[in-house]
Structure formats: structure tokens, C-alpha cells
Amino acid sequence: MEQQWALHGDVFRMRLGGMQAVVVVHPDLLQHVLLTKRENFIKGSVLDSVRGILGDGLITLEGSAWKERRTLAQPAFHRHSLEKLTAVMTASGARYFDRLAERLGPGGGELDMHPEFVRLTLDVVVSALFGEGTIDADEISYEALGEALELVSARTNGVQLPDWLPTPRNVKFKRTLSELNRNVYTIIDSAKKMEGGNGSLLSMLLDARDENGTRLSSEAIRDEVITLFMAGHETTALTLTWLFALLDGRLDVLAQMREEVARVLGGRDPTFDDVSKLVYLRQVVDETLRYRPVAPMVGRNAAVDDQLGGYDVARGDVVLPFIWGVHRHPDFWTDPERFDPDRFAGGTSKLRHKWCYLPFSGGPRICIGNAFSLIETVVLVAQLLNRFDVEVQSCADVKPVAVATVRPSKAVRVKFTPRSS
Numbered sequence: 131m132e133q134q135w136a137l138h139g140d141v142f143r144m145r146l147g148g149m150q151a152v153v154v155v156h157p158d159l160l161q162h163v164l165l166t167k168r169e170n171f172i173k174g175s176v177l178d179s180v181r182g183i184l185g186d187g188l189i190t191l192e193g194s195a196w197k198e199r200r201t202l203a204q205p206a207f208h209r210h211s212l213e214k215l216t217a218v219m220t221a222s223g224a225r226y227f228d229r230l231a232e233r234l235g236p237g238g239g240e241l242d243m244h245p246e247f248v249r250l251t252l253d254v255v256v257s258a259l260f261g262e263g264t265i266d267a268d269e270i271s272y273e274a275l276g277e278a279l280e281l282v283s284a285r286t287n288g289v290q291l292p293d294w295l296p297t298p299r300n301v302k303f304k305r306t307l308s309e310l311n312r313n314v315y316t317i318i319d320s321a322k323k324m325e326g327g328n329g330s331l332l333s334m335l336l337d338a339r340d341e342n343g344t345r346l347s348s349e350a351i352r353d354e355v356i357t358l359f360m361a362g363h364e365t366t367a368l369t370l371t372w373l374f375a376l377l378d379g380r381l382d383v384l385a386q387m388r389e390e391v392a393r394v395l396g397g398r399d400p401t402f403d404d405v406s407k408l409v410y411l412r413q414v415v416d417e418t419l420r421y422r423p424v425a426p427m428v429g430r431n432a433a434v435d436d437q438l439g440g441y442d443v444a445r446g447d448v449v450l451p452f453i454w455g456v457h458r459h460p461d462f463w464t465d466p467e468r469f470d471p472d473r474f475a476g477g478t479s480k481l482r483h484k485w486c487y488l489p490f491s492g493g494p495r496i497c498i499g500n501a502f503s504l505i506e507t508v509v510l511v512a513q514l515l516n517r518f519d520v521e522v523q524s525c526a527d528v529k530p531v532a533v534a535t536v537r538p539s540k541a542v543r544v545k546f547t548p549r550s551s
Contacts, residue, residue: 135455141439151448152438155455157462157485159438163430163451165493174431176448180534183307184360185353188498200498202338203354206259206331207498212505216402218258219506223513224399226250231517231548238547240523244538247370251363254506259358260317261330314355318348331358358499365424366503368535370510372422373414375542376469378525383471387411391515400512405505408512413471415507419489421469424535426454428491453488454536462486521545
């Protein structure tokens with residue numbers, strides 16, 4: 131897609147797997163699709179492959195059904211709730227990193243970061259969003275979650291044969307979906323047994339009533355839980371992984387992060403109020419999300435005929451706002467292929483086009499958990515730097531691979547040495 135963008139400019143048609151797509155890269159065009167004329171571009175058939183995994187949840191619903199569900203879930207991500215959730219994140223991080231220090235011993239050791247961060251963020255999302263004590267993260271198959279993401283991509287690219295055909299891909303899909311549902315219904319059943327709930331989003335969903343006083347169906351709750359599973363830990367795990375990959379050869383960035391963490395925290399774990407004080411660490415997170423956006427594009431279907439950049443778009447066309455490209459657009463980013471956290475320093479962001487940086491998409495359908503993910507990333511990196519000296523091994527041959535998310539092509543290896551208390 132980058133090659134086609136270089137050849138044809140900020141709006142072009144291309145064949146992507148088995149579909150013809152209109153790709154848009156300029157911030158004005160993304161604003162048109164995701165905000166200004168959002169009613170013209172819906173989450174239609176382009177997301178059917180995702181619905182096969184997630185069902186009808188916040189990511190895939192449209193219209194009034196989406197608005198009702200969003201209203202239902204929004205309180206769990208308000209400031210007051212985020213303060214409580216930050217304490218849960220910190221507790222999960224402390225447990226994980228303390229166990230890691232014991233596992234490695236005084237001499238430390240080298241680790242592949244992605245599977246480590248997947249396990250850690252899974253523990254956080256289980257505790258924070260579903261309630262501590264609901265279920266142990268060790269009981270959940272993160273391999274099944276990873277396979278589900280890969281299957282979403284596989285079902286999007288190429289010609290999708292009917293599900294009833296016993297192809298290897300369809301057999302794997304049914305097996306993975308069965309494992310995923312087993313995990314999800316285990317969590318739901320555990321939460322139902324807890325008297326009075328536990329203040330988690332799952333408790334809210336279980337207690338919620340619509341305007342007629344009717345509870346959400348078990349299937350609707352399942353769809354939201356799987357949505358939180360998929361969106362709530364894999365994305366943050368990848369951001370953390372890429373952050374360390376991008377620190378390869380950047381001892382200056384690592385030193386500045388460590389100095390700030392030591393100065394602000396003084397060796398203790400962060401609180402909600404500390405997150406806003408870790409200014410440079412947040413810049414590193416923002417630049418990581420620019421350089422390696424976890425979701426490289428979003429998909430829409432044109433609901434009516436429209437125009438994008440002077441080109442006709444017909445009703446039913448697949449439209450792909452290319453976030454990976456807009457994060458590198460040379461008209462809006464200086465030296466875009468350089469990893470530079472200082473581009474987010476001070477008030478520099480106010481000088482840029484508001485739609486050239488969209489790590490969580492944009493408009494009304496911006497990710498509901500964006501603040502949760504940013505706080506979690508800052509908290510966990512701060513805790514890690516408090517407890518360990520880190521040495522990033524060469525990542526020169528670690529390339530971005532687009533599945534449903536942007537994953538590293540090879541292991542991101544980091545040497546961890548526990549620090550003295």
C-alpha cells in the first residue's frame with residue numbers, strides 16, 4: 131500500500147486480496163470519512179470477517195445499536211473509573227515484574243518481549259475490566275486470542291469459502307472460536323456468581339437494562355467481553371513490544387526515560403496522578419504509536435455515492451483510511467521515518483493537522499479504551515524501568531508484519547537485569 135501511495139497519491143484504488151478498495155491517506159480525507167460525512171461510510175460487509183470472531187460488539191455495531199451500547203459502556207472509562215483501574219494496573223504490573231525478577235535471578239536474562247507483554251496485559255485486562263478475583267489470567271489461552279487475530283486477517287484477505295466447507299482454514303477457525311468462547315463464558319459464569327458485582331465493566335453489563343428493563347442477552351455480553359479481550363490486551367502488548375524494539379540504538383531515549391521515572395517516582399510504583407507527570411515517557415509512547423500504529427488501517431463501506439479527493443466513490447465500495455500512511459505523510463511530519471519522541475514535546479502537536487495522528491482511529495468511533503491503553507502503557511513501562519536495567523538486543527531485522535494488527539516479524543529480545551532495591 132505504501133508503494134501504491136507513492137505512485138498514485140493520497141487517494142487510489144487497488145486490489146487487496148479478493149476485494150477492490152479505495153485507499154485514502156490525506157488527513158482531510160480521513161476526516162471526511164470518519165467524521166464530516168461519517169454517515170456515508172459505515173462498518174458494513176467489510177467487517178464481516180471480524181464479526182465472525184467478535185460478534186456484534188462495540189467495534190462492529192452500527193447506528194442506534196452502537197450508540198446504545200457505547201452509552202452503556204462509557205462510564206467504565208470515565209476519569210473516576212480510570213483512577214480505580216490505574217490502581218489495578220499497578221497491582222498487576224507489580225505482581226508480574228516481581229515474579230519476573232525471581233524467575234530471572236540476580237544475574238538477569240534475555241527475553242522475547244512480545245509473549246511476555248501479552249501475558250502481562252492479559253492479566254491487566256482480566257483484573258481491571260472483568261474484576262480482580264473473577265478468573266486467573268493463567269486459565270485463559272492467549273494463544274487462542276493470537277490465533278483469532280490471525281484468522282481475522284486471513285478471512286479478510288483472499289476469497290472466503292463457505293464456513294461449512296471443511297477446509298483447513300475453516301476447521302482452524304471453528305476450533306479457535308470454540309476455545310475463545312470457552313474462555314469468555316468461563317469469565318461470564320464466574321462474574322455471575324459474585325454477589326453485588328465487583329464494579330467492573332462486566333458487572334455493569336450483567337446489571338444493565340435497556341429502556342424496557344430488559345437485560346442484555348448472554349450472546350450480547352459474550353460479544354462485548356470478546357471485544358474487550360481482543361482490543362484490551364493485544365494492542366497494548368504490541369505497543370509495549372514496539373516501544374522496546376524502537377529503543378535499539380537509542381540509549382539517549384532510554385536514559386531520558388529512566389531519569390524521568392526515577393525523578394518522578396523515586397523508586398515507588400506510579401499512581402494515576404503520576405501518569406501526567408511522566409511527560410517524556412508519554413512522548414515515547416506517542417511516537418511509538420505514530421511509527422508503529424497497532425491498527426494500520428480501518429475499514430468502511432460507502433453507504434451512498436460520494437467523492438473523495440475529486441474521485442467518485444460508489445455505494446458499496448470498500449474504503450480504507452490508511453492510518454499507517456497518514457502517520458508518515460511528508461506534508462505533515464518532518465523526517466517521518468525517524469523515531470523521534472521530541473516531535474510530541476510541548477505544544478508541537480497543536481501545530482499539526484488534527485487528523486494526521488490517529489492511533490486509536492478518530493471521530494465518534496474512536497476507541498473507547500484509548501485513555502485506558504495509554505495509562506496502562508505508561509504505568510507498565512515506568513514499573514519495568516523501576517525494577518530492571520534493560521539492554522535491547524539488535525532489532526535491525528525486526529520488520530512490521532500486518533495481520534489484523536502490526537506485529538514484529540521476529541522476536542524482540544531484551545536483556546533484563548534486576549536492580550537493587
